[in-house]
Amino acid sequence: MTSKPIDRRVARTRAMLQQAHISLILTKGYEATTVDDICSAANVGRSTFYAHYAGKDDLRRSGLDHLRKALLDRQKAALAQPENGRDRRLGFSLAMFEHARDHIDLYKALIGGRGGEIALGTIRKILADLVRNELAATTDKTAPDTVPREFAVRYVVGALMAVMTWWLDGGAKLPPDRVDAMFRQLAINGIVGLNDGSSSQTA
Structure with missing residues (x-):
């Protein structure tokens, strides 16, 4: 069953509310921003907002x-590439770093308050779903897991979030592709055995 396209007026109203919300977060902060503020800035009524x-x-x-869709599209494109070593693994991570860099002021405005908890919690869930899906698609299902799948998911997501926070706190001075290359080098080496279905371990 295909999903019904969103009406243009609905899409336009949601876009105005999102734009007003982001603008207010950057000027007032998440905690101080109210629904009334958002409605006023977007020029819509409360009943429309709650609809x-x-x-x-x-x-x-x-x-x-939109971030979820962008990362999913990037992952699908990477996994669709022919097997060529490790290049296609974690194919969504560069898009995540690019999004964070392009919205650095918003990320900084959100961090530390309830808005940050909600936004970062949602991002963690998005990333966890992506890593979980990737492992399910690339792991040798006939080989025993030497590391629980969910352990690997948490490991990769936790590392990505920690690196991204460190990078943004420092002003995102390194380019996204450089940060991504370093992250992928460490993260992929950490999960390569799981992805390849290899149970060999160094004593």
Whole structure:
């Protein structure tokens, strides 16, 4: 069953609410921003707002849907490439670093408050789903797991989030592709045995 396309007026209203929300976060902060503020900035009524979102937390989560789609598309494109070593593994990570760099002010405005908890929690879930899907698609299902699959998921997501936070806190001075290359080098070496279905370990 195909999903029904979103009406243009609905899409336009949601876009205005998202834009107003981001603008207010950057000027007032997430905690100080209210639904009334968002409605006023977007020039829509409260009833219209609640017809689309349950509250500003829901609006924040929904705002990351485009990130989820972009990362998923990047992952699918990478996995569709012919087997050529490790290049196709974690194919979504560069897009994550690029998104963080392009929205560094928003990330900084969110970190530290409830908005940060919601946004980062949503990003962690997006990344966990991507890593979980990738492992399911690339792991040799006939070989025993030397490391529990979910352990590997948490390991990779935790490392990516830690590196991204460190990078943004430092002003994102290194280019995204350089940060991604270093992250992938360490993360892929950490999961390569699991992905290849190899159970060999160094004593």
